[in-house]
Amino acid sequence: MRTVIAVDAMGGDHGPAVTIPASVDFLAEHPEAELLLVGLPDVLAKELARHNPGPRLTVVPASQQVGMDEDVRSAIRTKKDSSMRVAIDLVKSGRAQACVSAGNTGALMGTAKFVLKTLPGIDRPAICAVLPTRKGQVYALDLGANADCTSEHLLQFAIMGACLVEAVEGKARPTVGLLNIGSEEIKGNEVVKAAGELLRKSPLNFYGNIEGNDIYKGTTDVVVCDGFVGNVALKTSEGLAKMLGDFLKEEYTRSIFTRLAAAVSYVVIKRFRRRVDHRYYNGAALLGLRGIVVKSHGSADRLAFRTALTRAASEVSHGVIERIGVEIARLNELGLLSAPAPAPATGGEEAAA
Amino acid sequence: MRTVIAVDAMGGDHGPAVTIPASVDFLAEHPEAELLLVGLPDVLAKELARHNPGPRLTVVPASQQVGMDEDVRSAIRTKKDSSMRVAIDLVKSGRAQACVSAGNTGALMGTAKFVLKTLPGIDRPAICAVLPTRKGQVYALDLGANADCTSEHLLQFAIMGACLVEAVEGKARPTVGLLNIGSEEIKGNEVVKAAGELLRKSPLNFYGNIEGNDIYKGTTDVVVCDGFVGNVALKTSEGLAKMLGDFLKEEYTRSIFTRLAAAVSYVVIKRFRRRVDHRYYNGAALLGLRGIVVKSHGSADRLAFRTALTRAASEVSHGVIERIGVEIARLNELGLLSAPAPAPATGGEEAAA
Incomplete structure (x- = not known):
């Protein structure tokens, strides 16, 4: 079966100028894939004229766009024909x-x-992103969808994260770490302590509490936290990496001599940058929905957006949603999950953080 | 008046091998200061024999030591003559x-x-540390003392952090940022949203919500968060900085050619390291106590521990405690603080995170 991915071609800071070339690159690499490019037809046509998209790319028209700062209520109520919605x-x-x-x-x-x-x-649902570590990579969730979480939510995140790693990385029984402020069981706030108890009872491969520095050490395959903590940790990391990068650049461009040192170090710096290049980690999974949705960074460039498309294709081919469904059902039968709350009618209209 | 600082000479991963040389260095730089070196007299004597401490260093004997993993209850109840307690x-x-x-x-x-x-x-009380930013430095609290906080606690942290910056940095009306997951007022968890309201009503120079990346951007002079979030952000930063440093080192030591590039880049790398060297930021203030207590990183070396001593001396000479007292009283008169809760008799014996 052909993998078909819908692309919100208007989204992000750069819109079609990035999404279209990235789509063309993706299709060249994935001969089994097909893309549905959603957006304002005129705008898309202009960018498409510069490329040779081939027959596996179809334009699906949408007459509206969701603004980068637009409120979720407004997006749902007034943008029913936005590229995102379509x-x-x-x-x-x-x-x-x-x-x-x-x-x-x-x-x-x-x-x-x-x-x-x-x-x-x-x-x-939770936002799950991949981060580089000293040993490889780690899947972390939630990174910002849920500012207030219960311990049951954290357990659900753990299940979803483990299913994703099992499916996409082909790793059996991935280890799950609970982000905390100490390794002992008594550490942490009340929600995290209760989540630790639920995780210890669960059939997941629970490693135990981990601390912030364990994320990049690669101590576990999955890191679970609430969306507030996860978002702060992610954005703090972005800020620190940017500062260190800027400082290094400033020092290397300080004088003619340091510029020479930079030239001599070109290969070293290039290899270093490649190892931590966030573009190769772009594309966060919105897990827990009845469908695969991948969120690309708003500032993604051609390479980064292509990575996000590849991630979506991988989730499709590895049946991530089905695996999560099976695992949740299994835990439900074991009585390890509280009875699923009926989806509130207005649930989707609540502001996601 | 002479500044007198008590040094827990046995504390940390290296004990007197670090605390004593650091003390000697500190005294050489601070002719007005005096140190009371607390610890096991025999152990201290052995290390002191290698230095020339002079008359401004006095040994105060203590017969016990608090272990690096020791529980707070055990430390308080069974180590009444520990170097830390004395x-x-x-x-x-x-x-x-x-x-x-x-x-x-x-x-x-x-x-x-x-x-x-x-x-x-x-x-x-809260743990307040100094972190490097692109513009200079930022004071962040709480970094781990309080895993569960109320909005009133966050307001108190903000007051203490602002007083510390005002006193030590001589900066009038320092800006205070509330660590959150978005800049809009509706963002965040319930506690943080309520804290935002309290801060807006307060006479503090409240900047508003900031995000994780603002910490290292240096958007504000003070960053306020609960101890769980702060600890995760701090340790995540430590882990990321370590990983990036290791990667850079690995790339520079990969071959004879990259080692040559490293040699050529020696000055650049040295200057870069100096700018983000955590040893120059060592020493977290435990704020909110009726006395000045500075916590050094456990793995601190001679230079780092000296920085912590210097920080304590600066807090003394700038009257940090008195300033916090005055500011709290002022806000109390304005009715902006809830009535101070009486200190619980067993408060000190609760496990600090």
């Missing part, structure tokens, strides 16, 4: 198996929840 | 104006709270 609708209708957007996170999560609904047994 | 007692009795320890954070905070008590109007 891309998600294509997943809902089954015409696409996944959608990718670099649009604003809150609107994307809110609209996806509203249109696709959550999986049975999952109260709240 | 150093804090010296502050309580007024013989020293501050104490510095590289011992375990939980035991230090718990013992300090138990012995010194909190300032009127302060419910919970």
